[in-house]
Amino acid sequence: MKKYFFAVLLGAVVMVLLSGCGSKEELALDSKHKELPDFVQNAKAEVQEAYIMAATYPQALASVPCYCGCYEQDGHISNLDCFVDGMDKNNAVTGWDSMGVA
Secondary structure, eight states, X not given: OHHHHHHHHHHHHHHXXXXXXXXXXXXXXXXXXXXXXXXXXXXXXXXXHHHHHHHHOHHHHHTSBOOSSHHHHHOOOBGGGGTEEEEOTTSOEEEEOGGGGO
């Protein structure tokens, strides 16, 4: 009986651990933002996630300087500028930049 109980307990623990590790949060663009443009929607899933993350957490990207050399050409100051072209006072994206796809 003890062996059976131990096997069931071990199986339950493994299932709980696997279910916790296997769940992946689905990212979705908030409706307050301008719809993602075709150049993002036609890109890889990782690129789409990066644009959604830029819209969701703009303060994180705004704190990272841009080193790709687009400052001279486009005036980019932070990594946020490589994804977002404009935001309103409520931090809703009003325009997207194509540099994040490159």
